[in-house]
Amino acid sequence: MGDDNSAKQFAGATRYVLDQELAKIVNISMALEMPLLLKGEPGTGKTMLAHAIAENLKMPLIVLNVKSSMKLIDALYQYDTLTRLNDSRFGDSSRNVSNIEEYIKMGKIGQAFTAEQRTVLLIDEIDKADTDFQDDMLDVLDQMEFDIIEIDKTIAAKSRPVIIITSNAKKDLSDPFLGRCNFHHIAFPDADMMRRIIGVHFPDLDSELMERAISAFYQMRKLDAVEKKPATRELINWIRALKADPDFKPKQLAKGELPYLGVLFKKSQDYARAQHAVNGRRIN
Amino acid sequence: MFIKFFYKLKEVGIPVSPTAFLTLQKALGKGLVVTLQDFYTASRAILVKSERYFDLYDQVFAHHFRGAEMPDVEGLELDELARAMLEAWLQKPEELSELLGIDESALNKMTPEELIEYFKQRLKDQDEQHHGGAKWIGTGGYSPVGHSGYHPGGMRVGGVSGSKSAVKVAMDRRYKDYSLHGPLTQAMIGEALKRLRNMVPVGPKDEVNIDETIYQTMKNGGEIEIIFDRRLKDRLKVILAIDNGGWSMDPYIPVVQTLFDYAADQFKDIKTYFFHNTIYSNLWADPARYKKPKRLDELVRLDPQTRFVIVGDASMAPYELMASDGSIHIEERSGLPSIECLNLLAKTFPHAVWLNPVPASMWGYTRTISAIREIFPMFELTIDGLEQAVMHMMAK
Numbered sequence: 001m002g003d004d005n006s007a008k009q010f011a012g013a014t015r016y017v018l019d020q021e022l023a024k025i026v027n028i029s030m031a032l033e034m035p036l037l038l039k040g041e042p043g044t045g046k047t048m049l050a051h052a053i054a055e056n057l058k059m060p061l062i063v064l065n066v067k068s069s070m071k072l073i074d075a076l077y078q079y080d081t082l083t084r085l086n087d088s089r090f091g092d093s094s095r096n097v098s099n100i101e102e103y104i105k106m107g108k109i110g111q112a113f114t115a116e117q118r119t120v121l122l123i124d125e126i127d128k129a130d131t132d133f134q135d136d137m138l139d140v141l142d143q144m145e146f147d148i149i150e151i152d153k154t155i156a157a158k159s160r161p162v163i164i165i166t167s168n169a170k171k172d173l174s175d176p177f178l179g180r181c182n183f184h185h186i187a188f189p190d191a192d193m194m195r196r197i198i199g200v201h202f203p204d205l206d207s208e209l210m211e212r213a214i215s216a217f218y219q220m221r222k223l224d225a226v227e228k229k230p231a232t233r234e235l236i237n238w239i240r241a242l243k244a245d246p247d248f249k250p251k252q253l254a255k256g257e258l259p260y261l262g263v264l265f266k267k268s269q270d271y272a273r274a275q276h277a278v279n280g281r282r283i284n
Numbered sequence: 285m286f287i288k289f290f291y292k293l294k295e296v297g298i299p300v301s302p303t304a305f306l307t308l309q310k311a312l313g314k315g316l317v318v319t320l321q322d323f324y325t326a327s328r329a330i331l332v333k334s335e336r337y338f339d340l341y342d343q344v345f346a347h348h349f350r351g352a353e354m355p356d357v358e359g360l361e362l363d364e365l366a367r368a369m370l371e372a373w374l375q376k377p378e379e380l381s382e383l384l385g386i387d388e389s390a391l392n393k394m395t396p397e398e399l400i401e402y403f404k405q406r407l408k409d410q411d412e413q414h415h416g417g418a419k420w421i422g423t424g425g426y427s428p429v430g431h432s433g434y435h436p437g438g439m440r441v442g443g444v445s446g447s448k449s450a451v452k453v454a455m456d457r458r459y460k461d462y463s464l465h466g467p468l469t470q471a472m473i474g475e476a477l478k479r480l481r482n483m484v485p486v487g488p489k490d491e492v493n494i495d496e497t498i499y500q501t502m503k504n505g506g507e508i509e510i511i512f513d514r515r516l517k518d519r520l521k522v523i524l525a526i527d528n529g530g531w532s533m534d535p536y537i538p539v540v541q542t543l544f545d546y547a548a549d550q551f552k553d554i555k556t557y558f559f560h561n562t563i564y565s566n567l568w569a570d571p572a573r574y575k576k577p578k579r580l581d582e583l584v585r586l587d588p589q590t591r592f593v594i595v596g597d598a599s600m601a602p603y604e605l606m607a608s609d610g611s612i613h614i615e616e617r618s619g620l621p622s623i624e625c626l627n628l629l630a631k632t633f634p635h636a637v638w639l640n641p642v643p644a645s646m647w648g649y650t651r652t653i654s655a656i657r658e659i660f661p662m663f664e665l666t667i668d669g670l671e672q673a674v675m676h677m678m679a680k
Contacts, residue, residue: 021325024322024325024326025325025326025329027316028311028316028317028325028326028329028330029329031311031314031316032307032310032311032314032330034307036329037333039335069515069516081492081494082492082494082497082510085497085498085501085508086508089506089507089508175299178333178334179301179303179304179333181333182329182330183329183332183333183334184329185335185338
């Protein structure tokens with residue numbers, strides 16, 4: 001792989017706050033040409049990282065959203081039999097029916113391999129697929145090539161993509177899988193980090209609003225028996241909602257009035273629970 | 285280089301592989317790792333593949349590169365207790381100093397490190413373990429100090445932030461709450477249940493069946509005939525019956541209940557019922573077992589492919605199971621002994637399991653457990669048992 005590529009270093013992007021540790025791991029994975037497996041609770045920016053890397057290194061981003069019913073072949077290529085059947089029957093297209101290659105469409109991994117330029121390949125939520133899929137896919141990513149059975153041709157990667165894999169699962173992936181990637185667990189950002197993240201998204205945010213909103217946010221995260229805790233995305237949307245409301249004053253938050261709870265809590269039980277907690281505090 | 289470190293990691297039980305170690309050497313060889321901080325990050329990303337081992341890694345790292353005390357098992361316990369005490373002290377200084385019989389102001393003068401040392405010393409002085417006592421320190425006591433006071437968030441005294449040295453980061457043990465040791469949590473159960481699936485064709489016919497299409501086209505003399513199939517979707521039906529009667533089941537109800545709620549996205553169709561000790565002619569849809577009875581005769585009419593999961597300790601007086609009027613609730617006496625009802629359920633639902641929170645090693649000592657095991661395959665309510673149960677339910 002070209003030296004000009006590996007010389008590039010990842011240093012953060014405009015909309016993404018990067019902690020030093022993670023930046024180092026990204027750079028090491030790129031230099032070792034190994035996929036990076038990211039775990040962490042939802043809302044810690046696993047997916048955003050891939051976007052940030054692509055933006056920072058000016059590489060195109062290819063996203064493979066893994067689905068539970070997905071087969072590995074779907075991610076590699078697709079043989080469009082229906083079109084071929086149709087063409088052979090009616091013969092009115094410009095394609096050459098006897099040339100199967102014209103009916104092969106690349107899947108996401110195939111696209112990353114055949115791209116002219118080095119790409120960032122994000123494989124999102126790998127835990128949704130079954131173990132066989134994961135292992136087989138890692139084989140392909142290890143070899144950097146796959147076969148198209150229909151035309152007996154091997155597709156080899158022109159340049160090795162930067163591979164980011166995310167997983168929400170608490171359980172470990174299989175050992176052979178883990179053996180082939182580097183691993184990092186993104187912890188939920190602490191208040192300090194959160195301030196920087198908010199600062200990136202709202203550069204001119206009133207500092208009083210920021211402080212109050214963040215402290216209220218961490219308070220709400222502490223509620224127990226909540227199924228889906230609000231994450232960074234919810235906080236950003238919530239601040240956006242608060243900013244948009246002309247009647248809202250940051251002081252209200254200190255008094256324990258939390259408007260737009262629905263932005264933070266999206267499950268009806270959680271919402272009721274949060275509502276209850278907020279009301280309870282106001283009476284005290 | 286760092287071979288001792290590698291073996292130390294292996295020794296404490298982190299699954300590190302030689303290949304990964306070689307990868308680390310490669311990273312070192314490439315000049316990517318300059319500082320100790322770099323080494324900490326790089327070797328963790330390459331060698332340690334699960335956040336559950338991050339905490340252990342931190343400890344080994346601190347030990348190896350700064351000679352921090354390598355906690356033996358006992359020390360670990362002390363360590364945790366001491367930290368728990370510190371937390372408790374930070375929250376309620378008066379209470380703790382009273383319990384330990386020391387002057388609050390004396391403690392106030394100490395730094396957090398000194399405090400921890402002090403607490404550790406106190407714990408070592410303790411002659412024997414006290415579990416459940418009211419004054420001393422131990423597990424499950426009333427005293428605010430001990431396991432129950434332990435806060436998984438870990439200690440962050442002094443608010444260290446910014447540019448920390450790697451050793452300090454490691455000393456922080458940020459990953460403590462992901463450690464391997466811990467009770468069965470909702471998330472873990474949700475993971476184990478993910479494998480319960482039953483793929484059946486449902487929904488609109490929108491997937492092309494190529495083989496069938498080619499066959500029909502041939503039959504048609506070349507006139508294209510495209511055959512569509514329904515997509516395969518997960519449509520597993522699950523019935524969960526929970527014993528929420530006896531006190532012995534109390535600790536397990538929330539975790540079992542939430543786990544199945546948690547898994548509700550996974551299973552499109554899940555019903556929860558309750559019973560006490562064993563099942564008679566009714567199950568109850570309300571936890572109080574009072575308002576909404578569900579007759580067994582109705583259940584029997586359901587899809588036999590339904591996965592029937594019973595959670596209970598299966599421990600009761602033998603007559604409750606065997607006698608025709610065995611129920612301790614008078615309104616439930618229907619004339620049919622419970623064991624017959626259970627047999628009926630097992631016959632109706634071939635994919636049924638019984639999950640028992642009682643440890644498997646104790647099963648032989650309770651007669652009713654043995655009797656029920658003859659009817660339902662029984663598994664321990666642990667992460668392993670749950671996985672076995674899932675495997676059993678998915679077997680054809």
